[in-house]
Every structure is written in C-alpha cells, then in structure tokens.
Amino acid sequence: MTWTSLLDVAGAVSLLLGSFLCLAGAIGLIRFPDTLSRLHAATKPQTLGLILILTGLALTLRTWAAVTTLVLLAATQFFTSPVSAHLVGRAAYRNRRVDTATLEVDELSDALDRADEDRAH
Amino acid sequence: MTVVLGISLAMLGVAAALVLVRLFLGPSNLDRIVAAEILLVIVIAGVALESARQRTTTYLPLLMILGLVGFVGGVAVTRFLSRDSDEPQGVVREQPEPRGEREQS
Numbered sequence: 001m002t003w004t005s006l007l008d009v010a011g012a013v014s015l016l017l018g019s020f021l022c023l024a025g026a027i028g029l030i031r032f033p034d035t036l037s038r039l040h041a042a043t044k045p046q047t048l049g050l051i052l053i054l055t056g057l058a059l060t061l062r063t064w065a066a067v068t069t070l071v072l073l074a075a076t077q078f079f080t081s082p083v084s085a086h087l088v089g090r091a092a093y094r095n096r097r098v099d100t101a102t103l104e105v106d107e108l109s110d111a112l113d114r115a116d117e118d119r120a121h
Numbered sequence: 122m123t124v125v126l127g128i129s130l131a132m133l134g135v136a137a138a139l140v141l142v143r144l145f146l147g148p149s150n151l152d153r154i155v156a157a158e159i160l161l162v163i164v165i166a167g168v169a170l171e172s173a174r175q176r177t178t179t180y181l182p183l184l185m186i187l188g189l190v191g192f193v194g195g196v197a198v199t200r201f202l203s204r205d206s207d208e209p210q211g212v213v214r215e216q217p218e219p220r221g222e223r224e225q226s
Contacts, residue, residue: 023136
C-alpha cells in the first residue's frame with residue numbers, strides 16, 4: 001500500500017465518520033424534547049462532524065493552500081458555534097422557554113436571586 | 122472512494138431532511154434558528170464532499186463564506202428575538218425624565 005492511497009483511505013474514513021456525526025446531530029435535533037437539549041445536539045456532534053469532514057477533505061486534497069484554508073475554517077467553526085449556542089440559550093432563558101424544573105443545576109437563577117437580594121439591602 | 126462519497130452524501134441528505142422537519146415543527150423560533158444553523162453546517166459538509174469528489178480547491182472560499190454567514194446570521198436573528206430583555210429579570214430600569222424638568226434646565 002503506497003503512501004497516497006493510505007492518505008486516501010484515511011480521508012474517506014474521515015468523510016464517512018463526519019457524515020455519520022452530522023446525521024447523529026440531526027437525529028438528536030429531532031428527538032430531544034426542549035430547546036436546551038436540542039442545543040446540545042446542535043453544537044457538539046455537528047462541530048466534530050464538520051471538523052472530521054474538513055480533515056477528510058484536507059487528506060484528500062493534500063496541498064498546503066487547501067490545508068491552511070481548512071484549518072482556518074475549522075477554527076472559525078470551533079470558536080463561533082459556542083458563541084451562537086450561548087446566545088440561543090440566553091434568549092431561551094430570558095424568553096422563559098426553559099423549564100427550570102428539569103434542570104439538575106441552575107446557577108443562573110441562583111445568581112439572579114442573589115442579585116435581587118443584594119439590591120434589596 | 123465513490124461508494125464512500127455516495128454513502129456520506131446519503132447520510133447528509135437524511136440529516137438535512139430531519140433538520141427540515143424540525144425547522145417546520147418549531148415549536149419556538151429559537152428551535153428554528155438552531156435548525157437553520159445546523160442546515161447550513163450540513164450544506165458546508167455537502168460542498169466539502171463535492172470538493173473531495175472533484176479533488177479541486179475551487180470550493181474552499183465558498184466554504185469559508187458559508188461558515189461566516191451562518192454564524193453572523195444566527196447571532197443577528199437571536200439578538201433580535203431576545204429583544205426586550207437585554208437586562209435580567211427584576212432589574213429596575215431608569216425612569217424617563219419628566220418633561221417639565223427638562224424644559225427648565
């Protein structure tokens with residue numbers, strides 16, 4: 001087995017795994033019950049799936065220009081997806097779309113209560 | 122390679138269909154935003170697969186732009202949706218100045 005065909009096989013496996021993770025994220029999006037758990041399905045498997053697909057593409061193309069562009073794209077995705085997920089979670093909390101009874105830990109409500117108490121003193 | 126790309130593309134198609142169902146069902150607009158962002162990620166993955174099939178780098182700027190547009194659009198719409206509540210619940214807002222005082226000063 002030559003070096004190039006080995007890289008081709010690795011790239012194909014990465015593409016396959018990445019597509020599978022995208023599918024898993026979509027299934028989670030359709031199956032999970034509320035906005036916050038859907039957010040979990042939306043961010044983690046999707047980001048890993050996209051990074052795997054980009055890795056597969058980089059292994060297939062094998063030029064430095066392509067690899068640097070793909071690393072840039074993966075890094076952008078890696079840093080922006082938590083930001084948008086945080087904004088959606090924040091909007092969900094403030095529009096009262098979060099069922100606080102289902103939460104194990106709810107630090108935000110505690111913090112807001114404490115802020116109210118401090119203001120009352 | 123062709124078989125692998127076919128299977129991957131089929132999985133992406135099923136994923137996109139499921140995401141479209143969630144986009145249709147809602148129930149809130151936040152769920153729709155999440156679904157739309159995932160749909161764009163799936164589109165990026167599809168373009169990447171096509172780029173791998175043709176072995177060209179032509180589509181790489183397209184991937185970059187799609188990623189950035191997805192982020193900016195999602196953030197903008199989310200900010201728009203949480204319109205009224207830049208401050209947490211229970212915060213006393215500044216009262217508007219009474220009109221009489223402003224005329225005196």
